[in-house]
Amino acid sequence: MALPLTNKPLTAKPFERAVSSYCGWCSVSCGLIAYLNGDELADLYGHPADPDGVGSLCSKGIAYNYLHASPFRVTRPLVREGSSFRPVDGREVKRRLEQLLSKKVAVFLDRYFTLEEYALARSLGEVYSEVTYLPFNRTSDRPRLWREKKLVINLGVEPVSSEVMLARWLVDAAEKGAYLFSVGHRVGSLFQKARRFELRKPDDAVELFLNLLEGEGKEGRLLKELGPQALLLISQSYLESPFGNLLLNAVKRAVELYGCSYAFVGHFSPLPVKPLSAFVDELEQYEVLLLFGNPLTYLPDEKLELLKGKTLISVSYFPDFTALKSDIILPREAKGEKAVTNRGVGFLAFSPPFLKPRVPSLLPEPPKEAVRELVRSLGVEPERLEREGKVFYELPPVTEFSFPEEKTVRSELWVVKEELLLEQLGRWFTRLLPLEPERPLYAAPKTAPRLKPYFPEVREDACSAEGVLLVSPAYEESQPFNPSTRPGALPGRPGWRVAPLELE
Numbered sequence: 190m191a192l193p194l195t196n197k198p199l200t201a202k203p204f205e206r207a208v209s210s211y212c213g214w215c216s217v218s219c220g221l222i223a224y225l226n227g228d229e230l231a232d233l234y235g236h237p238a239d240p241d242g243v244g245s246l247c248s249k250g251i252a253y254n255y256l257h258a259s260p261f262r263v264t265r266p267l268v269r270e271g272s273s274f275r276p277v278d279g280r281e282v283k284r285r286l287e288q289l290l291s292k293k294v295a296v297f298l299d300r301y302f303t304l305e306e307y308a309l310a311r312s313l314g315e316v317y318s319e320v321t322y323l324p325f326n327r328t329s330d331r332p333r334l335w336r337e338k339k340l341v342i343n344l345g346v347e348p349v350s351s352e353v354m355l356a357r358w359l360v361d362a363a364e365k366g367a368y369l370f371s372v373g374h375r376v377g378s379l380f381q382k383a384r385r386f387e388l389r390k391p392d393d394a395v396e397l398f399l400n401l402l403e404g405e406g407k408e409g410r411l412l413k414e415l416g417p418q419a420l421l422l423i424s425q426s427y428l429e430s431p432f433g434n435l436l437l438n439a440v441k442r443a444v445e446l447y448g449c450s451y452a453f454v455g456h457f458s459p460l461p462v463k464p465l466s467a468f469v470d471e472l473e474q475y476e477v478l479l480l481f482g483n484p485l486t487y488l489p490d491e492k493l494e495l496l497k498g499k500t501l502i503s504v505s506y507f508p509d510f511t512a513l514k515s516d517i518i519l520p521r522e523a524k525g526e527k528a529v530t531n532r533g534v535g536f537l538a539f540s541p542p543f544l545k546p547r548v549p550s551l552l553p554e555p556p557k558e559a560v561r562e563l564v565r566s567l568g569v570e571p572e573r574l575e576r577e578g579k580v581f582y583e584l585p586p587v588t589e590f591s592f593p594e595e596k597t598v599r600s601e602l603w604v605v606k607e608e609l610l611l612e613q614l615g616r617w618f619t620r621l622l623p624l625e626p627e628r629p630l631y632a633a634p635k636t637a638p639r640l641k642p643y644f645p646e647v648r649e650d651a652c653s654a655e656g657v658l659l660v661s662p663a664y665e666e667s668q669p670f671n672p673s674t675r676p677g678a679l680p681g682r683p684g685w686r687v688a689p690l691e692l693e
C-alpha cells in the first residue's frame with residue numbers, strides 16, 4: 190500500500206482520478222501522487238506525507254515519469270533483418286524467447302533494476318550489473334538524519350546525478366551550521382555549499398581523504414573531536430576504481446575509531462550481482478545476452494567484436510547503442526506501468542502501478558514467490574512491505590567485513606566515466622535535450638590541449654580538476670542527436686568508473 194491520498198487535490202489542473210505510489214527512478218523512492226485523465230498523466234506531485242521526498246519530486250523524477258509518453262520510446266518488439274529491424278508480433282517474439290532463454294544466458298541489469306527484474310534474471314542465468322553490490326548497509330543512518338550532523342566529509346559525491354533528494358539533507362545540515370568539506374575531481378552541488386573544498390585529480394583526492402581519516406589537517410581534527418556527529422560520504426565512482434578496497438578499509442577503521450557515520454552514494458544493490466568488469470571478461474562463454482539498459486557503451490572495440498555469433502536481446506526504453514547492436518529489441522516497461530519493488534537507500538519500496546502500460550509485457554514473469562523470497566532475504570516480511578509501502582532492511586554494518594589490502598595507484602592522467610546531470614534521458618526527452626544538446630568529453634583548461642591530439646572532441650571545463658578526462662556513460666555513438674564518444678572506446682578498465690589514463 191502506498192500512502193493515502195490527500196484530502197484535497199494538490200493540482201489545480203482538471204483530472205479524473207488520482208493514484209498514490211513511489212517514484213522508482215532512483216533509490217530515494219519519493220512518495221508521489223499521479224493525477225490522470227484517462228491514461229494520460231495530467232499532473233504529478235510529491236506526496237507531502239512521505240518523509241523522504243517531503244512533498245517534492247526532483248526534475249529527474251518528473252522527466253523520467255513522463256518517459257511513459259515519449260515519442261522516441263520503443264513500443265513494439267523488433268527483430269534484426271540484415272542492417273535494419275522488422276516489427277514482429279508478440280506471439281512470435283515469445284516463441285523465440287522461449288527457445289533462446291533456455292540456452293546459456295547472461296543477464297546484464299542496469300541501475301534501474303527492480304527486485305522483479307532481478308528475480309527473473311536469477312532464474313535465467315548469471316547476473317551482472319553496472320551497480321555496485323554491497324553486502325553491508327550502504328548507509329549507517331537514515332539519510333534524513335544527516336541534517337543533524339555537525340561535520341560532513343565528502344569524497345566525490347554528487348547526489349544531483351544519482352539520488353537527487355539526498356542533497357536536501359546535506360544542504361540542510363550545511364545551512365544549520367555543519368562544517369561541509371568536499372574533495373573530488375569535479376565541482377558539484379556539495380562543493381557549492383562546502384565550507385572548504387579541494388578540486389583534485391582522483392589519486393590526490395583519495396590521498397587527502399585518507400589522510401583526513403587518519404586525523405590529519407583541520408577536518409581530520411574535527412573528525413576526531415566530533416566522532417558520532419560526523420558523516421563520511423563516498424561516491425560509487427571511487428569504489429569502482431583502483432582505490433575501492435583502500436577506501437572500504439579506511440572507512441571501516443574510521444567508524445571503529447571515531448564512531449562516525451558513513452554513506453555510499455550512487456547506484457548500489459544489496460543483492461549479489463557480478464560487476465561490469467566480470468561481464469566484459471566472461472561474456473565469451475555465453476550464447477545469449479539479455480541486456481537491460483545500455484551496457485555495450487562500456488565495451489572496448491575488441492570486446493564488441495566478440496559479440497559476433499551470439500544472440501543479443503536488448504530490453505530498452507529507446508533505440509540506443511545497445512539496442513541497435515542487438516538481434517531482438519524488446520520494449521521495456523517504465524516505472525509506474527506495473528507494480529515493482531525498488532531498492533531504496535537502505536530500504537525496500539513497493540510501488541503500485543499508476544500508469545497504463547504503453548508496451549506489451551514479453552519477458553516471462555518471475556514466480557511471485559521468488560520476489561517474496563528476495564524480500565525475505567533482506568530481513569523484510571513481504572506482507573509488511575505491501576502494507577506499509579516502505580520498509581528498512583537490516584544488513585550488517587561495514588565494520589563487520591574485511592577487504593583485501595591494496596596499494597595506492599598514481600597517474601598523471603585519469604579517465605572518469607560517470608553520470609552528468611541529465612543522464613541518458615536528456616538524449617531522448619525533447620524538452621531536456623536543448624539544455625545539454627552536445628555531450629563532448631570534458632577536461633580542465635590546462636589539461637584539454639594535452640588530450641586534444643588523442644580526443645579531438647574534448648571541451649574545456651572549468652569544473653574539472655587538472656589531469657582528468659570526464660565522459661558520461663550516457664554518451665552514445667549511435668543515436669539520432671549529436672553523436673559523441675562511447676566510454677568503452679576510451680582507454681581504462683571497462684568496469685572502473687575512475688581509472689588511470691595512459692596515452693599511446
Ligand code: SF4
Binds near residue numbers: 214218242251
Ligand atoms: S529523487 Fe529519485 S525518487 Fe525522488 S523524484 Fe527524484 S528520481 Fe524520483
